[in-house]
Amino acid sequence: MSAWIRARFKPGDILLLLFLLLPVVVALPRVLSGFAPNAIGWLTLTGRLTGILGLAMMLLAAMMSVRLPHYDRWFGGLARLWVVHRFFGFAGFVLVLFHVALLAYAQLPFSIEAAIARVFPPLAEWAIWSGWLALLCMVIFLGPTFRFFGRLHYQRWKALHLFSALAVIFALLHAIPIAAETVVWWFMAVGAIGAIVWRKVLSPNLGRYRYEVVKVETLVHGVVEISLRPKGKAMAYEAGQFMYFTPLDPALTAGRNEEHPYTISSAPNDEYLRVGIKALGDASTAIQTLAVGSDVMVEGPYGDFYERIEPQRSQLWLAGGIGITPFVSGARDAQYRQGEIDAHLFYLANDQQRAYYLNELVELGAKVAGLAVTPHYYRQEGPLTAAFLRQHCADFTEREIYMCGPPAMVSHLKSVLVAAGVPVTRIHSEAFDFL
Ligand SMILES: Cc1cc2nc3c(=O)[nH]c(=O)nc-3n(C[C@H](O)[C@H](O)[C@H](O)COP(=O)(O)OP(=O)(O)OC[C@H]3O[C@@H](n4cnc5c(N)ncnc54)[C@H](O)[C@@H]3O)c2cc1C
Structure with missing residues (x-):
C-alpha cells in the first residue's frame, strides 16, 4: 500500500x-x-x-x-x-x-x-x-x-x-x-x-552555467555525444537527470540561443559533462555540427529518473533508441559505486549498428560487479518478449523497472511486463517529450 x-x-x-x-x-x-x-x-x-x-x-x-x-x-x-x-x-x-x-x-x-x-x-x-x-x-x-x-x-x-x-x-x-x-x-x-x-x-x-564544447563525437549517423567543460562553476547532478542546453555557436543553422532538454549521459564524477543528442528536428540536427570551442549555457539539473520507490530491490533497465542516455549515465556512474548496484540493462536497438553505446556498455558490464548488459535487436528477434527477458534475467518480475525510449516501445513493454505479473507501481518510464 x-x-x-x-x-x-x-x-x-x-x-x-x-x-x-x-x-x-x-x-x-x-x-x-x-x-x-x-x-x-x-x-x-x-x-x-x-x-x-x-x-x-x-x-x-x-x-x-x-x-x-x-x-x-x-x-x-x-x-x-x-x-x-x-x-x-x-x-x-x-x-x-x-x-x-x-x-x-x-x-x-x-x-x-x-x-x-x-x-x-x-x-x-x-x-x-x-x-x-x-x-x-x-x-x-x-x-x-x-x-x-x-x-x-x-x-x-x-x-x-x-x-x-x-x-x-x-x-x-x-x-x-x-x-x-x-x-x-x-x-x-x-x-x-x-x-x-x-x-x-x-x-x-542567474540560473545557468556556462560551458565550453571540448568534443563532438559522432556515434553513428545522426547521433553525437558532446563533451562540455565548465567555464566557471560546474553544475552538480545525479545519474539520469537532464538539463536545458542552449548552444551559442554563431555558425549554427538552427536552434542557436534556443533551450532544449537533454539527458546527461555522463556520471557525476566524470571529468566532462556529456550529452548524447539524436537529430530529431531542426535544432537537434544542427547541433550535430556544433563547433568545438563554442560556448553553451546549461540549466538544471532536473528530473528524478532513478527515483527509489523500493531501494532494496535490484533493477531492470529497458532502453530503446536515444532513450539509452539515462542508462549510459547510470552505467558510467556504477563504475564509481562498485558493489552498490544490481542492475540488468536490456539495450533495444533495430540492429547492432544502431546500438551506438553498446561497446562501452558491454565493457562497463564486464568491469562493474552487479551490472549486466544484454542487447536485443528488433530486426533479428522482433518485439521484446517476456521469454527473452526471462532467458537472460530470470528474476526480472521481481525487480524495480526503469525504461526510456520511443512511446510505442514503452507502451509495448508495459503491457509485456504487466502480463508477466509486474505491478505497475514498480514500472517507471520517462518520455522525451513535454507536449
Ligand atoms: C526530459 C527529456 C530528456 C531528453 N533527453 C534527450 C536525450 O538525451 N537525447 C536526445 O537526443 N533527445 C532528448 N530529448 C528530446 C529532445 O529534447 C528533442 O529531441 C529536441 O528538443 C528536439 O528539438 P528540435 O528542434 O530538433 O526538434 P523539433 O522538430 O522541434 O521537435 C522534435 C520533438 O521534440 C519535442 N521538443 C522540441 N523542443 C522541445 C523542448 N524544448 N522541450 C521538450 N520537447 C521538445 C517536440 O515536441 C517534438 O516531439 C529529451 C527530451 C526531454 C523532454
Missing part, C-alpha cells in the same frame, strides 16, 4: 493541495452567507466556487512554471510537474467557463435580460470585462492545442504562453476588486508573477 501511495503521490502534492484549497477555505464564509438551498442558491454557490477554484488553478499553473533545479524532485521531477501544470491550466480554464455559465443561469429564473446583464454588464463594470479578457487570452492560448490545428510546434507553443500570463493578470484584475478576501489573492499573485519573472527574466542570467 505504501509503495502504491509513494508511486502516485509526491510530497510536493500536499503543497499544491494546500494552495488550491486556501482561497476556497478563506472565501467560504462569504460565499455561504445568505445561501438559500434552492436552484438559484446552488447555481450561485457553484458559480462562485468554480470561479475561485479556476483562478486558483491558473495561478498554481503559473507558479509551477518556475523551473527551480532540485525542487522539482518534491513533485516527482520536472516531467511530472509539467503534466500537473498542464492539467491545472486546462482544468482552470474549464472551471472558469462553468463559472460564467452558472452565474448567468442563476439569473435566468428572473429574466433573460438579467442573465445577459450579469455576464455583459455596462462597460463601467470593468472588472467583469477584465474577466472576459482573461477568458479570451485563454482561448487564444489553448486553441492551437486541439489536434484539429495539427501538431503543435514547440517554440510557437512556448511563445503562446505570453497569452497565458496575460490571462492570469486579467483574471486577477477581475477577482481582486470583486472578492472581499484580497490578501489571499495577492499572496498567490506574488507567487505566480514571481515564478514568471524568475523563469523569463532572472533565470536566463
Whole structure:
C-alpha cells in the first residue's frame, strides 16, 4: 500500500493541495452567507466556487512554471510537474467557463435580460470585462492545442504562453476588486508573477552555467555525444537527470540561443559533462555540427529518473533508441559505486549498428560487479518478449523497472511486463517529450 501511495503521490502534492484549497477555505464564509438551498442558491454557490477554484488553478499553473533545479524532485521531477501544470491550466480554464455559465443561469429564473446583464454588464463594470479578457487570452492560448490545428510546434507553443500570463493578470484584475478576501489573492499573485519573472527574466542570467564544447563525437549517423567543460562553476547532478542546453555557436543553422532538454549521459564524477543528442528536428540536427570551442549555457539539473520507490530491490533497465542516455549515465556512474548496484540493462536497438553505446556498455558490464548488459535487436528477434527477458534475467518480475525510449516501445513493454505479473507501481518510464 505504501509503495502504491509513494508511486502516485509526491510530497510536493500536499503543497499544491494546500494552495488550491486556501482561497476556497478563506472565501467560504462569504460565499455561504445568505445561501438559500434552492436552484438559484446552488447555481450561485457553484458559480462562485468554480470561479475561485479556476483562478486558483491558473495561478498554481503559473507558479509551477518556475523551473527551480532540485525542487522539482518534491513533485516527482520536472516531467511530472509539467503534466500537473498542464492539467491545472486546462482544468482552470474549464472551471472558469462553468463559472460564467452558472452565474448567468442563476439569473435566468428572473429574466433573460438579467442573465445577459450579469455576464455583459455596462462597460463601467470593468472588472467583469477584465474577466472576459482573461477568458479570451485563454482561448487564444489553448486553441492551437486541439489536434484539429495539427501538431503543435514547440517554440510557437512556448511563445503562446505570453497569452497565458496575460490571462492570469486579467483574471486577477477581475477577482481582486470583486472578492472581499484580497490578501489571499495577492499572496498567490506574488507567487505566480514571481515564478514568471524568475523563469523569463532572472533565470536566463542567474540560473545557468556556462560551458565550453571540448568534443563532438559522432556515434553513428545522426547521433553525437558532446563533451562540455565548465567555464566557471560546474553544475552538480545525479545519474539520469537532464538539463536545458542552449548552444551559442554563431555558425549554427538552427536552434542557436534556443533551450532544449537533454539527458546527461555522463556520471557525476566524470571529468566532462556529456550529452548524447539524436537529430530529431531542426535544432537537434544542427547541433550535430556544433563547433568545438563554442560556448553553451546549461540549466538544471532536473528530473528524478532513478527515483527509489523500493531501494532494496535490484533493477531492470529497458532502453530503446536515444532513450539509452539515462542508462549510459547510470552505467558510467556504477563504475564509481562498485558493489552498490544490481542492475540488468536490456539495450533495444533495430540492429547492432544502431546500438551506438553498446561497446562501452558491454565493457562497463564486464568491469562493474552487479551490472549486466544484454542487447536485443528488433530486426533479428522482433518485439521484446517476456521469454527473452526471462532467458537472460530470470528474476526480472521481481525487480524495480526503469525504461526510456520511443512511446510505442514503452507502451509495448508495459503491457509485456504487466502480463508477466509486474505491478505497475514498480514500472517507471520517462518520455522525451513535454507536449
Ligand atoms: C526530459 C527529456 C530528456 C531528453 N533527453 C534527450 C536525450 O538525451 N537525447 C536526445 O537526443 N533527445 C532528448 N530529448 C528530446 C529532445 O529534447 C528533442 O529531441 C529536441 O528538443 C528536439 O528539438 P528540435 O528542434 O530538433 O526538434 P523539433 O522538430 O522541434 O521537435 C522534435 C520533438 O521534440 C519535442 N521538443 C522540441 N523542443 C522541445 C523542448 N524544448 N522541450 C521538450 N520537447 C521538445 C517536440 O515536441 C517534438 O516531439 C529529451 C527530451 C526531454 C523532454
